[in-house]
Amino acid sequence: MPRSTTGMKFTDEERSLAPVAGTTIGLSAVWRAQVKRELALARRRGGDLLNPLLFLALVVVLFPLGISPQPDLLAEIAPGLLWVAALLAMLLSLDALFRTDFADGSLEQLLLSPQPLPLLCLAKVFVHWLLTGMPLALCAPLMGVLLSLPGTGYLTLAASLALGTASLSLIGAIGAALTVGLPRGGVLLSLLVLPLYIPVLIFGAGAVQAAIQGGGTAPALALLGALLALAVAAAPFAIAGALRISVNG
């Protein structure tokens, strides 16, 4: 067990950052340290947590005002509408994913770390999903009440959003990594990422539609899971590559 000069044991976090031979640690410890760091940062920033949820609520409120408050009509468009609103909320939160780290230089430290960069990126994206996608999935059913979503759709809505937003985080992080070095990357990010979001939207909204119409939701949810499996396997490498390009040129 390596010891620091003060005689105290290294914490996992300290060791994960030490590029000295002999102090390498297991991947699970790297994962834990990175997740802990991201959670601590999110806790200190605070307010950012609530913003995507408020955005979702506001977008949902716009539609009855803009289209019609009739419950029948709203119930018909509710699944797609909730999914689109949640997707846009995810998209807006993505711009900040790497930007603060890029601004204060900790992104460069991340790239210099001897630990595998795709794993570190995956940990970052996991926390992003945990703090954005998961709350959206939990709150969307509440918004469903506002849109008089039929009763059979609620559970599927939450489940499909929980699965789907994870894919959205992973795919979106590629775009965020590509645009992090650009001064006005926000609009460009949406342009790059939205076309790639379409399959997730189709299967996610499709699952909720199927649940409302009394059909089987398993196929659509299974396809969402398949997309997530592909994204988890491939996206971290694309994110890592994109970050290296954005930071090192």
Added chain:
Amino acid sequence: MWTFIHKLGSPKWCYTLCGRLQPGFWAAAALLLCVGSVWALGYSPRDYQMGDSYRIIYVHVPSAILAQSIFIAMAVASAVLLVWKIKVADMAARVMAPFGAAMTFLALFSGSLWGVPTWGTWWTWDARLTSMLIQLFLYLGVIALRGAFGSADQGAKAVAVLTLVGVVNIPIIKYSVVWWNTLHQPATFTLTQPPAMVASMWMPLLVMVLGFYCFFIALTLYRLRNEILRRESRTRWVQELAD
């Protein structure tokens, strides 16, 4: 073979090779497109259901095929850039992108013109129309991302990553949209089955497809030469060429 591929990586050698290949492809493109258009518009039989309006297929199908091929060609060039760091590959990817976007737009536009007499509408949310529209957005995203980077090298690599991500997603998008909604007739040419049209209809179509390919290759060679000169403008051989 390997030396040939290695030589391609040298901008100067690539420039001369493009110059040598170019006239042949221009001639082939002109010949095939002329023969194909006259054959298609003048001599191929009328369709018993759609009448003469089906002749839009002779522009629609070649442009749709090219729109997909060009994205794949760009993805191959991107992979070559990322793996072997060959700059010429990026120049090729760069000059192909606008033409690919134009072909995608042409496929959508001709399809929409064709939709009026046959389906009675300019636009319908059919699977293949939708996936083509999304592909147009992917092309535009690639072009926009390149424009946003100040440094050409950094932009090249970023665009390469995006192109590869896009090419992985195109089949996913396509099938997700197909399961979502479809009205379009199935593909005219597939590798596994003989075409359902009579030979006098699909032969001119094949000529048109080949003509479009030759035109694309000739135009790419032409634009690649310009791109090489622009990017290598500081090297001695370009300056000697200019003098």
